Amino acid sequence: MTLPPPPAAATAKSDVSTQSRKSTDRPAPESSPAAAAAPQTWTPLPPLKPHRGLFIGLLLAWVAWCGVMVAMYFTTVRPHPQPTQPPPATERATA
Numbered sequence: 001m002t003l004p005p006p007p008a009a010a011t012a013k014s015d016v017s018t019q020s021r022k023s024t025d026r027p028a029p030e031s032s033p034a035a036a037a038a039p040q041t042w043t044p045l046p047p048l049k050p051h052r053g054l055f056i057g058l059l060l061a062w063v064a065w066c067g068v069m070v071a072m073y074f075t076t077v078r079p080h081p082q083p084t085q086p087p088p089a090t091e092r093a094t095a
């Protein structure tokens with residue numbers, strides 16, 4: 001929500017050397033009671049322009065990212081269980 005620019009009379013800059021920078025940054029307050037009672041209206045900004053190429057590029061990047069995540073899920077290296085058989089005895093161990 002943006003406020004409209006101030007009226008032209010408030011934005012007109014006079015001699016900058018006689019006014020401080022602070023006083024030129026904001027409009028002078030209106031002293032009339034009618035101006036204080038009038039609500040400030042705002043004008044909506046124009047809608048954003050659709051960018052088909054950007055949408056397709058981002059969609060392809062997202063699909064590739066999902067594909068990589070699924071591939072990593074199915075190719076995860078898990079340790080295989082070792083057989084529970086004891087190692088074969090050597091002659092030195094039996095002698």
